Each structure stands twice: as structure tokens, then as C-alpha cells.
Amino acid sequence: MRHPTAVNELTLVKLGGSLITDKTRSLTPRTETLARLAEEIAGAGSEPPLVVGHGSGSFGHVTAAKYGVHRGVDSPEAVDGVAATQVHAHRLHRLVVEALWKAGCRPFSLAPSAAMMAAAGRPGSWDAAPLRAALRLGLLPVTFGDVVMDTEWGASICSTEEVFEALIAALAGSGQRVAKVLWMGATAGILDGDGSTIPAIDGDNVAEVAKHLGETVGADVTGGMRLRLETAWRLAERGIESWILNGLEPGVLRAALDGEPAGGTRVAPSGGA
DSSP states (O other): OOOOOOOOOEEEEEEEHHHHHHHHHHBBHHHHHHHHHHHHHHOOOSSSOOOEEEHHHHHHHHHHHHGGGGOOOOOOOOOHHHHHHHHHHHHHHHHHHHHHHHHHHEEEOOOOGOOOOOTTEEEEOOOOHHHHHHTTTTOOOEEEEEEEEETTTEEEEOHHHHHHHHHHHHTTTTEEEEEEEEESSSSSBOOOTTTTTTTEETTTTHHHHTTTTTOOOOSSSSOHHHHHHHHHHHHHHHHEEEEEEEEEEETTTHHHHOOOOOSSSOOOOOOOO
């Protein structure tokens, strides 16, 4: 995997929790899928450089839902839940980092819990200095959905989507731009009521598509595909293109990293970026 020294433009990749874990079974990684995705990242000759994020799937989400951590800390049991949720989320994170390292990448872990605070469930600013330094060294920053301290709720959940938005805002202040975001999930993009992929979402159809999104399979305390679309649309309005793609299909991630997304759903303003 090539790492240019000039870091002015980035691609963000999210490996969804439904992709790298079995969300219907607690603490169950999809080890072979994760290894293959790591190899596709390592094998891509991608420009611009990457930042990888991942969901918590059946690790963090199941535990957070059990203790209600996504609603804040209001009891001793919820404090227990903060610790348990973070242990499980970080356990999956180590599996992701190790898979990338074994595939030949040079991963560098960035935990949101050490880089930001939240207020009433809304994440604040991200200290992007370690991220920028890691990119300059040619490392592959890897982040994830995490439990963060919260000035009003005690603690709250920060999804990978929220992490990406905070990173984009922080990087923009230093002249670095995110060109596109690849959202890798377990479906071929966003599906319509008949189960067919919606190839493009823009200003003409985004409201209608959002209205008909179904329920997430398995535990999910952050919003699943609905949150992903809402985030992708906010980014589209800022000129950042998103592709929502099927990571279960071998080669799709690598093709997208090489600039040739296959299938899936493109999210961009009408006539857009």
C-alpha cells in the first residue's frame, strides 16, 4: 500500500459493524471477512491516503444496549456498562488493527475516548494533531465507535459516523480535505422496498429514501443505515462524495480504493462532486 508524503486529501473508509461481526450473536467477529478486507486495503494502490474507521457490531452495541450507555450514566450499573462497553469495543478494535497489520499495513490506533469529549450525546471537537502526524509518517490511522466522556450525561456513545464528521471538521482547519468516504456494509448499498439497490441519492430523492429505510438487524444503539445516510448527505452538502458498498463481495473495497466503485449507492448533490 502506497503512502504519499504530501497529505492534503484523504479517503475515509468505514468497515461497518454488520460487516465485520455477526450482529445477531454477541461478541462474534467475522474473522475471514475482516482478514480479506484488510488484504484489499493493503493491496490497493490508493491515492489519496486513507483513514480507516470501524463499527462495533455485536461487541460494543450489544453491551451498550444492555446497560443503556447510549442514554448516559444515571446509576452504578450504567457506570459498569461504560467499562464493559469500552472493553468490548476495544477488543474488536484490536482485532481490526491486528488484521491490518498482518495484511501488510502499518496501522496506528486512534481512540475517540482519548481525543474528544461530548455534551448531551453530541461529540465535540477532535484533536487532529496525532492523526496528521501519523499520516506524515506514512501510518494508517484506525479509529472506531467508542464510549466518550460527556459533560452532561457522564458518558455517551460516539458512533464512527460522528467520529468521521469530527475528523473532517478538524482536518479542514489545517487545509486537509476529505475527498470521499467509502461506507462498507453487508448490503449492496441502500436498498429500495423491493430489495433493489438505489444507485444514486441526491437532492431529488434523499428525503424519500430516508423515509423508507427499515430497521437495523441486530443490536445497534447509534442508528444503523439511517444514521449512515444522514451523515453521508451532510457530507455531500459539503462537497464530499460517499459510496455505500457491499463489503461481503470480494474485490469491491479494493476497486473503490482504486477509483472504480462497483455497484452500491453513490451519495452526492445533484450534478455533484
